[in-house]
Amino acid sequence: EYLFWVGCAGAFEDRAKKTTRAVATLLNEAGVSFAILGEGETCSGDPARRIGNEFVFQMLAQQNVETLNEAFEGREKAKRKIVATCPHCFNTLGNEYGQLGGEFEVVHHTQLLAHLVSTGKLTPVQPVDGGVTYHDPCYLGRHNRVFAAPREVLGDAIQGELTEMPRNSERSFCCGAGGARMWMEEKIGKRINVDRVEEAMSTGAKTVAVGCPFCSTMLNDGVNGKGAGEQVEVIDVASVLLRSVKPEQTQGEKETEPVAG
Structure with missing residues (x-):
């Protein structure tokens, strides 16, 4: 039913691997049929295009479009469905691959x-406590106007009201990694991720939920940089939901969370 686009972070970065496993577990729990490309998948090309290397983007994108078209051969567009955990991949595959002949949902x-929660295929059974706030990824929120879905998932998982940061939804604030700045360092002024972490911590929530591996890395670095790793946890929306749907599978997960460098 779906092709699960794992993404570079989801395949190689330790925290993002947990998101990949959480999503796969939840899809299995809901009875959703999905497949992955495995070694046939390569980088979406988003970082290359954002930093201005259009040649590398075109090379990667054309390779992926060919692979995806082959995987979906014979299917109409409405049934060429892809689910992605990275908003950068989500944006690139959905909005930019069409320029190269890749038409996908x-x-x-x-x-x-x-x-899946609204249709009863996933049922939260144990509320996640301690308070949860949500950070909107730029490429999910402001660029693609997806604001409600992650909040609906979190609301069901905590079985209550989400604690919002002062800047949220269309007025949200970047984690500091957008536009290929994931691979750059701030030279002057205050680091963007520290600013955002301070805002998240001001809500008093013990969990900062994210929907992007870039945001996860940046906010985790900010939390650890402030020495607040024992008080505040940064995890993906999928992991929050998994704790509510299958709490017995997530015992002790926080203790094994890798420490950011």
Whole structure:
């Protein structure tokens, strides 16, 4: 039913691997049929295009479009469905691959999870406590206007009201990694991720939920930089939902969370 686009972070970065496993577990729990490309998948090309290397983007994108078209051969566009956990991949596959002949129906994992909860295929059984706030990824929120789905998932998982930061939804604030700045360092002024972490911590929530591996890395670095790793946890929306749907599988997860460098 879906091709699960794992993404570079989801395949190689330790925290993002947990998101990949959480999504796969939840899809299995909901009875959703999905497949992955495995070694046939390569980088979406988003970082290359954002930093201005259009040649590398075109090379990666054309390779992926060929692979995806082959995987979906014989299927009409409405059934060429892809779910992605990275908003950068979500945006690139859904909005930019069409320029190269790749016509796909792409959803973010929070959209699919919200649908599965609303249709009763996933049922939260234990509320996640301690307070949860949500950070809107730029490429999911402001660029693609997906604001409701992750909040619906979190609302169901905590079985209550989400604690919002002062800057949220269309007025949200970047984690500091957008536009390929994931691979750059701030030279002057205050680091963007520290500013955002301070705002998140001001809510008093013990969990900062994210929907992007870039945001996860940046906010985790900010939390650890402030020495607040024992008080505040940064995890993906899917992991929050998994704790509510299958609490017995997530015992002790926080203790094994890797420490950011």
